[in-house]
Amino acid sequence: MIARDVCERVLQRAASTGADYAEIFAEYTVDNGIRMITGKVDAVDDTVIAGAGIRVFKGLRSVMASTVDTSEAGLMRCAERAAEALGQGDAAMTIRLRERLFGDVHPVRVAPVSVPNDEKVSVLREADAAARNYDACIKRTSCSLISVDHSILIATSEGLYTQDRQIRTRLVMTAVAEKNGETQTGSANPGYRMGMEMFEGLVDPTAVGIEAARQAAVMAGAGYCPAGVMPVAIGNGFGGVIFHEACGHSLEASSVAYGVSQFAGKLGQKIANEKVTAIDDGTIPNAWGSINIDDEGTPARKNVLIEKGILKSYMIDKMGGRRMNMESTGSARRESYAYATTSRMTNTYIAPGEDSDESIIASMEYGLYAKKMGGGSVNPATGEFNFAVNEGYLVRNGKICEPVRGASLVGKGSEAIQKIDMVSAELELGQGMCGSSSGSIPVNVGEPMIRVSSITVGGR
């Protein structure tokens, strides 16, 4: 993308006003999406994103400048803007870059950019037909095949020069059901860090269509969820969004390093129920949130965040590490060159426990079974979170009863993780896009079924 000697000169310029660290992040990304609405291809998104962001640090201060002009002259101007913003003065840093190859633990066989549009459309057609044939109440569908081919280059004043190519594919399916004038939606959105071979066995478009339609059909017949404080069983897979929001964001250096986290200063302390072990693992082969290296060039790793309730680690980027006097945990991520990197999650999940799904449901006299969760958000400072329940059922006397819609869960992260008192054995991951200050990035959330002994359920 950008030659090593060019990077050396640009970094030297960037560091010329006294920086103690300089970095180039350049990318060339082909973003492709084909959308089908109720059986007809309705839009094709096709975008090339390309540019570079230059960051310089001096102590605890960071400066970033970005540009779409990745010629040497353009990068030099960008480096100059960064250097000028950092300070005055004349400092010289001799930079000799050495190319590092970190390998690729996420092999891709079929690069989506090389697959013709009509082959992608046939995947959509299959998912769409499966959804619409599921039940007469399925009136409309929206189905997209998204593929991202994201090549990055990172060069730093520490001598690192490296590249990575991150290919991701995802099928995003929404089905809309109508019963008695009420409209409800269901969705299924599997994705992997791989190419079109995802559809050779791993993801079955028919199954995706059916799952979205099933949810929509169930929820269209459902009454509203009653409101109140009750025990809740949260299903596996995307249910892990509860940990992502309730705790994950509060364990990122971007809040911990500045004291704006309910978990700042609590390493080694018991912050969760002893049933809870939680992990952020960027190394899972071909997983949606996986990386070989983070966006500062640090290799991805498996970070145990909480072990049997004890806080073991935060998720840290380089600048966060400076403030916290800790090493980077390979957690630096950014949506694109136009965003300044910060600490983020990769694949974050609650590890399997020893309970069973059956015993969790059986333990509840009256409560909610949140089978499929929607999205949510959190304020890391207060720990207050919220989630939508996309598919919920009331539980009475240990039995799953009628479906209920419109439920949400709210609470405080530090309290909710104390109340996770049962953890099942069957872990599953679910895919999402996580938005934060460094943009929107792919992450997996995950968990086995868990029970939260009491939580506020919003409904009516």
Next chain:
Amino acid sequence: MKYEDFKAAVIAAAQSEGLTDYELYYVSDESTSVDTFGHEVKSFTDATSGGACFRCIAGGKMGYASTEQLSEETARAVVLRAKENAAVLETEEEVFLSEGGKTYADVRRKAYPLPTPEKLIETVLAGQKAIYAADSAVIDGSETGAETFRHSVAIYNSRGLDVKSDHSGAVYYTVAVVSDGNEMNDSYEIKIGSFDELDIPAAAAKAAADAKSKLGAGVAPTGNYPVIFAPKAMADLLTTFSGVFSAENARKGFSRLMGKEGETIAAPCVTLTDDPFYAEAPMPMAFDAEGSPTFTKNLVENGVLKTLLHNLKSAAAMGKTTTGNAAKRGYNGAVEIRPFTLFLAPGDLTEEELLARAGNGVYIDFLGGLHAGANPISGDFSLQSAGYMIENGKKTRAVRSFTVAGNFYDLLKQITAVANNIELRNMGSVTGFAAPAVLVNGLSVAGE
């Protein structure tokens, strides 16, 4: 390569491909921003982004392709890709490009000088000083930031359309984080416009007081209450559900308002207006993303649906004329429909009078997780909330971590009174939402 040169290269490539109907849409964004930690600058960002989207009609379909790199080579590539992408489309809808030669409103505003980087730094450091001085409960993690932005849009097409707009402005925000030693809370203030009119201590005091007022707040008791949504919260609800007014959504069955023009869909006190020239909005727009002239219109007038929002495609399909509400997310992507500044017209009551009318209920000034807890298709919402109890017509104790649930379509009919305290929610973009406080006759609250 500069935009004008890229445009020439695209025109040449399109002509050599035999294309006669095409458009180039270009966006350029520049921003300089500073934020803080303690009494120091934490980070400084100087970002340039943007790109060009080429679309063309080939075989009766509209194909798109976009790039952030402008060169002879990419000019040719977008033309070829757009043509190829058109071939895969199956919708049997007519496609449109705007004709040239239209007249547009004059949206020039009195320009103010943008703060220099030095002024940005000086301002945010003063902001931090003010926030720490505002209250002894303010702690580290409180943050003041400022940004200057430049946003340019240009549209050129083969029918003679050639329009441009340039906007610039400044944004200031301050976040107060407070602690009582036991728990933390935060609140923020945002100001858009010239820093000469910025009252730094007032913004700090307001953020700190608001954050502190909810420290140690309890939970609202579960029940069905009259609810007042404060201006910010009501504007957030409008933001979340504005898609129900899109004619394209209605046509595709993603809104319940299809064919409802002329019918009563809201209480008589509800008038909703879309104004591309809203006085406080930082980016008044004379043309939409298709180059159509924009204008102010009522969507709902005294409860009656007057019009949905249209672009060229939805208008043609429904036998209407465009309302000039074509919009794009960034430079790339398809033409969709969005309001400019959508506002709920203020009523005559003061907020105190509204509270008196509510009697006993809940006052909600914060809604969280709108992207998750609200379903823009069904209209259902169940949202994390914070605010105050209303007892005997007055705001009393602070409450948080509860939910309010309802349905947006029903809510429009359940509004019984509208206050006069309209506020604009706009983070420095073309689209914004404004609302005064409203009283809703009964909604479900889940707390303790």
